Amino acid sequence: MNNSTNMVDFDLSPTVDYDNFAVPVYNEASSKFYSNLVPPLYSLVFIFGLLGNTLVVLVLIGYKKLKTLTDIYLLNLAISDLLFIFSLPFWAYSAKHGWIFGNAMCKILSAIYDAGFYRGSFFIILLTIDRYLAIVHAVFALKARRVVYGILISGITWGVAFLASVPGFLFFQSQQGINYWICTSYYPSRKWKEFVMLMMLILGLVIPWSIMAFCYIQIINILKKYRHERKQKAIRLIFVIMIVYFIFWVPFNIANLLNTYQDTFFSCSSEHDCGGGNLTLAIQVTETIAMAHCCINPVLYGFVGEKFRKYLSVFCQKHSRFFPGLARPILERSTSSYSTTEYNISVGL
Template identity: 35%
Template sequence: MGFQRRHTGPRRLTSLEISTKMEASNSTPLPYEDYSPGVWQCSPIGTNDFGRTFLPPFYYIIFIISILGNGVVLLVVHKFEKMNTITNIFLINLVASNIIFTLTLPFYAVYHSSEWIFGEPMCKLVTSAYYLGFYSSILFLTLMTFDRYLAVVHCIMANSQRRSIYAASLSVAVWIISLLASLEYLIYFTVEESQVGGLSCNDPRVGEWKTFALYKQFVLFFLFPLVVFVYCYSRITLTVMHTRMVKKHHTIRVIFVTVLMFFVFWSPYNIVLVMREYKDPNDCNSNLPHAVYVTNNVARLYFCINPVFYIFLGRKFQNRVREMCLKQDSCLTRQICGGRSIGSSS
């Protein structure tokens, strides 16, 4: 969630120190400065200025792209597909996850531009909603990958056992797991104020709790999905290559792009977080704070628009979008032609 402060009884700054820091940043108080001993010994003013400039417009752009992209996916599924198929049940839940995630971004855009102005209840709600959408999005992608593996590699068994109730039950399980994983943020996040940083929405816990949260995310929501992705898509690729399936090269290309996008967008952030965990807090020449900003938000971009990556590459979906556009063009042409005929008759 960006570069956050951890408060463990920060020392009070003198008025001269506050004035000096404010003057150095040439801005209003920064929302993410951390003066906690042993956590971050370097002044984060440059990092916060970087975040203030970079993040708000980036969040608004992601918000617009995500709403439009996920909206198109829902529209196409609603108009051309059966809503109760296994794939579409998973897909609709994935879109719901991304929309929940996306709706939190305007709050963070305002937060990074100044401070947290929405109060403590919204701090808890927005943060838990962010992680609810974030975790469920990853798990639904993993579930869809495993389901595709069953449908291709174990098609006989899968066709006899895969039903709508199977998809609905697994979807409920994903939401429960994601809700439990995000519950700690609803409980522990709070609004705090410092003399320089203003109001911040963060988790005041330090030490082992922070380390546990880091490795929980790294193992459950990065390593586990990555292993499932690589294994399932490797088996799918081998199965496709050993059959005479039509257009198998296109299928393999879609598989490759799906795995590659997950790795490219999601890996850097997890690697940087682990590196920061072992970083010397007295090392003020490190670029890790900037790296956390950038990689975190690249990951956010992926989890907002992953349904677009996931199905826009499919030819069936491309044909549906083309068909929908052609219908719109046809209606527009008739309206234009009708208007011209009326005009000419007058």
């Protein structure tokens, strides 16, 4: 995921030893966007993502007590987003002032950044499958949806995400630019760059989107058999989840794919001919949008759920000095909503 985020000025990187795309293309628009707009945008993502995911963690641990498989997955998603978010201040600072944190931190934070990207996608898949089992295979779910299984699967998921982040640790390094140091990728060959790109595309988009589409189509087919006033709301929420995931992640993956295979798509002999600077800007913009998804996750997978809102209102009331005027609206909304979780597609919280 770091193909562009960690760069400061794209004309400052050293020459890479492969193909005709050896010299990164400087683009004034991308340089201005990265140094002027990325720091405040990353700061907003950090603030809202930190607030939303911290509330999810506190409510799940302090009030819900992690009683269900869904609780386990949602907690892991929130923790994953928090770890990802904690790396953003470093990238925001380096976008404006250059990389001053050393080579070790460059590698570690790049790996954390990439692992957060994969973990987020993986736990969204698990939440989707959990919903699918609970609604489509309700009898089987009574045996399969156990907390111990959730803990085991979550551990495996963290391990897979760690392995997927290894290229970020290996291929990112702190390098001397013309004016200051930068933390950027340095692939030993074009094949490695293509491999990392395809891995990110398959693990971060193709597999999650395919599973979500299959599971939610099956869920919708089940919901259509029931007559209830909240059925349409549940179906709309399903479409919102899928559309939001599509909007946040597809543009970034397309931009990254075009950048990796630009000589194939555009039939050009050099990155200058392909308009590499414009692709760099496209990656920067779409990646910033994609990372904002960690601010949306608490809303889609936590706050929308009726039970979660009730626990959240209790939490806000108990800490009313930190959340003035927030507890009562949450409580009123949750007590007035339909209490049955059959149509509560927001993971039944």
